[in-house]
Amino acid sequence: MIQAIAFYLFATMMITSAIVTITARNPVHSVLWLILAFFNAAGLMVLVGAEFIAMLLIIVYVGAVAVLFLFVVMMLDIDFSELRGGFIRNAPLGLLLAAVLLGELVFGILVSSAGDLHIAKAATVAATPAGLSNTAAIGALLYTRYLFEFEAAGMILLVAMIGAIVLTHRQRGDTRGQNVSKQVARRPQDATINLQPEVGKGVQL
């Protein structure tokens, strides 16, 4: 009973915040609602017993991705009133397309009632082996059955890193980098000169 209440609470909250995310006028508010959506998704994951994925959602999505979004949104200088104008102009077409999609969906459902409709097959094996925690079970699979995919995913991250550097890093002429060896090799007698200026003459450097 209590699980059901929790499920409906999380689910309604998540759908509501997802809707507000895309309708909010202020992008900063959007990101905040997105964080709430992630949080509720994590709650749903806990309910189905996937606590590892729930923690990942909180740490990676809320902790890193959403905060990064927030920074980017705050740094971007976008004229939002113009964007809104475009939205209102395009709204009738968007609504029309949505109506068409909805109509097709309803039609598809009506047609499907004529035939047999299989929903997922009953699970024959438990999601995690007995006596293993969620995290341990995922780890055991990652390093055995899915080892190849796991390693290949590492290569994907490498490509992402190379790509980010290739596309954004540039040599700039106007920066003054630090040359440590040059600094260390510098001697006092090269850097300072002793002068004895006459009174009232000043120093010519």
Added chain:
Amino acid sequence: MDFLHSLFAVSAEDLLSTSVLVLLLVAAWGGDKASRAISIVAFAVLVGAAALAVPALTAGAGGAATSAFGGHIKLDAFAAFAKLLIYVGSGVTLIVAPAYFDRFKAMRAEFPLLILLAALGMGIMVSANDLLTLYIGLELNSLAAYVLAAILRADGRSAEAGLKYFVLGSLASGILLYGISLTYGFTGTTSFDGIRVALGTGALSIGATFGLVFVLAGLAFKISAAPFHMWTPDVYEGAPAPVTTFFATAPKVAALALLMRVSLDAFGGQPGAWQQIVIFASLLSIVIGALGAIGQDNIKRLLAYSSINNVGFMLIGLAAGTAAGASAMLVYLAIYVVSSVAAFVVVLALRDEAGNAIESIAQLGGLSRTRPWLAAALAVVMFSLAGIPPLFGFWGKFLVFQAAVQAHLVVLAALGIAASVIGAFYYLKVVKVLYFDDATDAVQGREELANRALLLGSSLFLSPLGYLLTPWLGNLAGSAAAALFHFA
């Protein structure tokens, strides 16, 4: 010991990934000055990987010997055939790229590395026997491709191409992933063999049908088949010419091979469910590719529409759903890769005095008088792409149509032949400009020695001399296609 066996079985991938890591260090310390040396080593690595992939061509069709990492990877003759074509496409890119980028002083040490990483991803794609492996390979290839499209940062068109490709590619990946999750949900497994067994041959549940449709839609984007072709002309036009050469060859082979394995293996028990989708995409690609190209004046855009058109013809072979169809498709694919290489090497040679690329077809007028050999090579490519009989391009089309007719898809074959006549119009228009228009004398650049050798080799392959290769190519494609129909 099973792990060691698996690691040994994917030796081509091992070689590619370890050399990428080593070359990355060289690039980090050597900087862009080392890029030419890295390109040469990267080419040698591709040759090595191809040599490691060759034994699988003849090593038997299936069974334990070809499976690695618990059946997530399948190293059969089909994967080896596709890998060879992929390595050829990547290697050609490495040959033509340095000279091109040096003219802009924009050769990056990371360029050959990204090509190698993309080749690694494509190798994983074509040997994937599990939806997870499929997705990982596809993303590895796609991410590298997005960066490659945008690698000329100073050029606005290159950046635009990269961004367009990235946004649309991500959308397609999302669609594909949604299809994969539906398929997994309704079959309970991600392995191709498992999906084949779970779907059976009876009626398909509506959820599994949705999964299949989404997977095919995602893959149709990657092979730029209509109606998911919209990105192709823009990306082909905007990306630097060597990168376009790459896009037109290797990733196309990988995505088509992947589509073949998914359709014929994972969904092989349900041909009725995907055949109509493939027939629809095939006809639409042929027609859109032919009609869209007519109004184009930019040669890179024209070749983009030509690639959409050719993908349509290859899909006819898939629609047949037989081993003969798959084999015809592989022969067509091999010929198409060589045609693309030849076409883009010519595009690379089209430069004015200042070294700027000439992309307008109108400026090629009378090229036959100023540069007879270049014009002859382009004419051979155009005739071959159009499928005019004495040239080798005809053979691929012939095999595909033959397979379609044998599979009782006579209407599809007839419509395809009719549309190929429309397609012939714009190929012949280029030849007409080359030979019968007034000379504009715009093309001044000299092609590099390596490019000249590539052009000579590929033109000879496409010329009637290519028919000497038909028994050999037919045998290889036949055994590769047979491996596809060898189920555990």
